Amino acid sequence: MNTIKKILILEDEKLNSERIKRLILKIRPETEILDVLPSVKKTVSWLSENKCPDLILMDVQLADGLCFEIFNLAEVTCPVIFTTAYDEYAIKAFKYNSIDYLLKPIEKEELETAIIKFENSSKKPAGQQPQIEELLAYIQPKEYRKRFLIPYRDGYRKINTEDVAYFYSNMNINYAKLFNNEEVVVSQTLETLEQELDPKNFFRANRQYIIHVNSIENLHNFFNGKLKLKIKHNKEEDIIVSRTKAPAFKLWLDY
Numbered sequence: 007m008n009t010i011k012k013i014l015i016l017e018d019e020k021l022n023s024e025r026i027k028r029l030i031l032k033i034r035p036e037t038e039i040l041d042v043l044p045s046v047k048k049t050v051s052w053l054s055e056n057k058c059p060d061l062i063l064m065d066v067q068l069a070d071g072l073c074f075e076i077f078n079l080a081e082v083t084c085p086v087i088f089t090t091a092y093d094e095y096a097i098k099a100f101k102y103n104s105i106d107y108l109l110k111p112i113e114k115e116e117l118e119t120a121i122i123k124f125e126n127s128s129k130k131p132a133g134q135q136p137q138i139e140e141l142l143a144y145i146q147p148k149e150y151r152k153r154f155l156i157p158y159r160d161g162y163r164k165i166n167t168e169d170v171a172y173f174y175s176n177m178n179i180n181y182a183k184l185f186n187n188e189e190v191v192v193s194q195t196l197e198t199l200e201q202e203l204d205p206k207n208f209f210r211a212n213r214q215y216i217i218h219v220n221s222i223e224n225l226h227n228f229f230n231g232k233l234k235l236k237i238k239h240n241k242e243e244d245i246i247v248s249r250t251k252a253p254a255f256k257l258w259l260d261y
């Protein structure tokens with residue numbers, strides 16, 4: 007059994023860090039919180055000068071960039087629990103690689119469960135490292151699509167992703183509906199677009215639609231826990247978000 011006695015917190019927002027500290031001390035009053043660090047730079051410096059703690063609670067987005075850069079610049083030999091306010095792509099990566107993460111605002115019960123999991127684990131702390139390496143390989147190379155080259159007359163034209171209100175599929179043809187109300191055919195499938203588009207701006211609402219956050223006119227509760235969306239430039243039909251996707255969709259809109 008691993009005993010969690012010393013914890014390092016990586017968090018750049020003071021309110022969040024204070025909340026995490028309070029929760030830890032409620033769960034394990036004897037735990038020593040070694041430090042609260044707001045940036046990649048300060049974390050790398052701290053790890054080079056100190057022994058790795060029993061556990062690190064690591065916010066994905068730090069003051070000077072994504073926390074994943076820490077693993078390229080310092081040796082992290084202890085377990086890590088990532089915390090995130092919600093990033094669909096990051097969460098998919100965590101799930102894919104079986105990495106532990108907590109959604110903000112962190113709840114006491116979830117944090118306690120995560121700590122107990124590590125305490126009861128028979129693995130040595132370094133046993134998480136292969137998973138971290140797979141996570142980094144999965145996340146770091148990602149660059150989101152910024153534009154499309156579309157056939158136009160006897161040549162081509164450039165369409166920026168920021169100009170797209172939504173993508174949709176109809177009769178096995180995929181379209182981009184622009185904010186200027188123009189519609190163009192795209193060669194990519196919605197499955198491909200879901201991976202290529204920045205999840206901060208685009209969300210796969212259902213099998214037929216990927217929508218830009220700025221295209222949402224209003225949002226209504228629908229039966230059986232679903233959501234009904236009114237989308238700009240689409241007056242013909244409402245877009246339905248399924249019950250299973252509804253919580254993630256509301257988190258996406260709220261961040």
